[in-house]
Amino acid sequence: MPNTLLSSISIRGLAYQSGLAAETAEAGLNAELSGKRQALDAYDATPGFIGEREDGHILWELDQVLEMDVARLEEALPDLRRAFALSAYHYWETAVYRWHHQEHGKAAKKRLGAHDDLVEEIRRLAQNAPDLSFSVHPDLEAVAKLANVLKHTSADSWQWLIGQCPEPLKPLFPAPSDRHTPVMLTVAQLAWVFEVVSQSGPAGYPGGAGAPRTSDAQ
Numbered sequence: 001m002p003n004t005l006l007s008s009i010s011i012r013g014l015a016y017q018s019g020l021a022a023e024t025a026e027a028g029l030n031a032e033l034s035g036k037r038q039a040l041d042a043y044d045a046t047p048g049f050i051g052e053r054e055d056g057h058i059l060w061e062l063d064q065v066l067e068m069d070v071a072r073l074e075e076a077l078p079d080l081r082r083a084f085a086l087s088a089y090h091y092w093e094t095a096v097y098r099w100h101h102q103e104h105g106k107a108a109k110k111r112l113g114a115h116d117d118l119v120e121e122i123r124r125l126a127q128n129a130p131d132l133s134f135s136v137h138p139d140l141e142a143v144a145k146l147a148n149v150l151k152h153t154s155a156d157s158w159q160w161l162i163g164q165c166p167e168p169l170k171p172l173f174p175a176p177s178d179r180h181t182p183v184m185l186t187v188a189q190l191a192w193v194f195e196v197v198s199q200s201g202p203a204g205y206p207g208g209a210g211a212p213r214t215s216d217a218q
Contacts, residue, residue, distance in 0.1 A: 021084070022194075026187070040070065050062040089193075100125075119136050122201060126201075134201045137199040142161065142165065146161065150183060161173040163175075
C-alpha cells in the first residue's frame with residue numbers, strides 16, 4: 001500500500017539547525033563577554049579616569065559600566081540555553097501535529113493531548129507509514145519534564161526528574177532541591193537535549209536522510 005504521509009517537517013533537520021543556532025548565539029555572547037572582561041582588565045590596569053564627577057563624588061565610572069555588562073552577559077548565557085532546550089521539545093511537539101494534520105486534513109484534532117498522547121500518535125503513525133522512521137528516544141519523556149520545569153516551574157515534573165532523571169541531567173536535580181531555583185544547563189546538557197529530540201522522529205527517511213519526495217510515495 002503506498003504511503004500517503006509526506007514529510008512536512010524533519011526533526012533531525014530542526015534539531016541540527018537549532019543546535020547550530022544555539023552554538024552561534026552562545027559563541028556570540030561569549031565573544032562579547034570576553035571583550036567586556038578584557039576592557040575591564042585594561043581599564044583597571046591604567047591610572048586614568050573615565051566617568052563623571054560632581055562635587056567631588058563619582059557619579060559613574062567606566063569600570064562600573066563594564067562590570068554591569070559582564071554580569072548581564074553572564075546571566076544571558078544560561079537564559080539562552082534554557083530557551084533553546086525549551087524550543088527543541090516544542091519542535092518535536094510541532095512535528096507530531098504536522099504529521100497528524102497532514103494525514104487527516106480538515107478532520108485533524110486541534111489538540112492531541114499531553115506528552116504521552118503525542119507519543120501514542122507517533123506510534124500510530126509508525127504503523128501507518130512503516131517505511132518512514134517514527135521512533136521515540138527513551139529519554140524524550142525526561143526532555144518533556146525538563147520543558148515543563150523551564151516553562152511552568154512544574155512541581156510534578158521537578159519531582160519526576162529528581163527520582164528518574166537520566167544521567168546527563170542528574171546534576172541539575174539533586175534531592176532535595178528547590179524547583180524555583182533557575183535550571184543552569186551546561187553546553188553538554190543542551191547538546192544532549194538536541195540529540196534526544198533528533199532521535200525521536202519522524203526523521204523523513206530511515207537514517208534521517210530528509211523528507212521524502214512526492215514521487216517516493218506513489
